[in-house]
Every structure is written in C-alpha cells, then in structure tokens.
Amino acid sequence: MQIHDKRFKLYIDEAKIQARILEIGQALTEKMKGKNPVFLSILNGSFVLVADLVRACDFDAELSFVRLSSYDKLTSTGRVKMHYGLDDVDLENKDIILIEDIVDTGNTLEFFLPELQAKTPSSITIVSLLLKPEVYQKTHPIDIVGFEIPNKFVVGYGLDYDGLGRTLRDIWQLEEE
Ligand code: XMP
Ligand code: MG
Numbered sequence: 001m002q003i004h005d006k007r008f009k010l011y012i013d014e015a016k017i018q019a020r021i022l023e024i025g026q027a028l029t030e031k032m033k034g035k036n037p038v039f040l041s042i043l044n045g046s047f048v049l050v051a052d053l054v055r056a057c058d059f060d061a062e063l064s065f066v067r068l069s070s071y072d073k074l075t076s077t078g079r080v081k082m083h084y085g086l087d088d089v090d091l092e093n094k095d096i097i098l099i100e101d102i103v104d105t106g107n108t109l110e111f112f113l114p115e116l117q118a119k120t121p122s123s124i125t126i127v128s129l130l131l132k133p134e135v136y137q138k139t140h141p142i143d144i145v146g147f148e149i150p151n152k153f154v155v156g157y158g159l160d161y162d163g164l165g166r167t168l169r170d171i172w173q174l175e176e177e
Contacts, residue, residue: 006175008161018052024056024146029057032061032095038061038094039097039099042067042068045159080108080111082115085115093121095123096116100126106140109140110140127144128145134150153173159171161174
C-alpha cells in the first residue's frame with residue numbers, strides 16, 4: 001500500500017485492534033465503577049480510537065478534546081505545539097481518561113500532563129493504543145497500552161503520514177527502503 005512516496009505493509013489488522021479495544025473497555029469499566037469520567041482525546045490521531053473505545057465501555061461519560069502536535073511527516077520534532085487546549089474545560093475533581101493514539105518519545109505527554117494536572121482532576125488514567133518502548137524516554141507510566149510496537153513508523157486507524165492514512169481500518173507499518 002502506498003501513501004505519498006512511502007510503501008506500508010499490513011501490521012495489525014482490524015479484528016485484532018477491535019478485540020483489544022473490547023478488553024480495554026472492560027478494564028476501564030471495572031476501574032470506573034460508579035463514576036462518570038471524562039474521556040479526553042488528544043487530536044488528531046486518537047479520534048478513531050476514542051469513538052470505538054467509548055462504545056466498548058459500559059458507563060456514561062463526558063468527552064473533551066485537545067489538539068497537540070509534534071510530528072513532521074516521519075519524525076518527532078521534539079517540540080510540542082498546542083493548537084487548542086483546556087481553556088474552557090472544567091476538569092476539577094473529575095476522573096480523566098486521557099486517550100492517545102501512540103506514545104513514542106513521550107514528549108507530548110510530558111508537555112501536556114502538567115497542564116492537565118493544573119486543572120486539579122481527581123484522577124488521570126492514561127490509555128494509549130500503541131507504545132514504542134524502545135523510544136519512550138520518560139518515566140511516567142502509561143496505565144493501559146493496547147500494543148507495544150517496535151520503533152517503526154505506522155499509519156492507519158487515525159494515524160497519518162503527512163496528513164493521509166487516517167481512514168484506514170488496519171494499522172500499517174513503513175516498509176524498509
Ligand atoms: P511523542 O514522541 O510525543 O509522540 O510521544 C506522540 C505523537 O507523535 C505522533 N507519532 C506518530 N504518528 N505514526 C504516526 O502516524 C507513528 O509511528 C508515530 N509516532 C508518533 C502521534 O501523533 C503521537 O500522538
Ligand atoms: Mg497524537
């Protein structure tokens with residue numbers, strides 16, 4: 001499969017993603033018993049995941065979005081940009097489920113968590129569909145990880161290469177040149 005100038009091969013298929021999301025939904029349902037948490041989705045990449053995940057959970061919840069970016073095409077710039085954030089969102093004493101598509105270097109989380117903590121929520125549960133453990137340089141634990149993957153660029157299921165690939169139902173991995 002080709003996107004722009006790069007070739008990608010099938011890596012995690014739709015059935016496997018959906019099965020894992022059901023498991024994550026069950027774990028969150030257990031953890032959030034008696035609560036109405038707030039799903040806080042980090043755009044753009046996590047929009048597909050959050051839509052599936054809210055429906056895999058058996059509790060009512062609020063939903064909010066922030067938009068952050070740090071990637072330029074295939075590489076992390078190391079700088080995180082907040083396009084829009086938490087200005088008008090009240091999270092005080094709320095249980096937050098923070099939704100990331102992928103945690104790579106951890107720069108995004110390290111940048112964003114203090115902003116979120118400043119809103120004095122009562123708890124923060126971090127969920128990421130993907131984690132690249134070889135590159136993750138930060139100590140903050142990711143509470144729930146869908147799949148640990150090697151340090152190779154992936155697209156699909158919300159993730160993009162230079163804007164495209166987000167609509168793919170499976171996750172695809174960059175082919176070596
Ligand atoms: P950091 O390095 O801040 O990265 O943990 C988090 C954000 O970078 C993007 N990212 C990727 N996007 N394929 C993508 O399409 C990848 O392999 C990849 N690795 C990191 C993504 O937006 C993530 O939220
Ligand atoms: Mg992202």
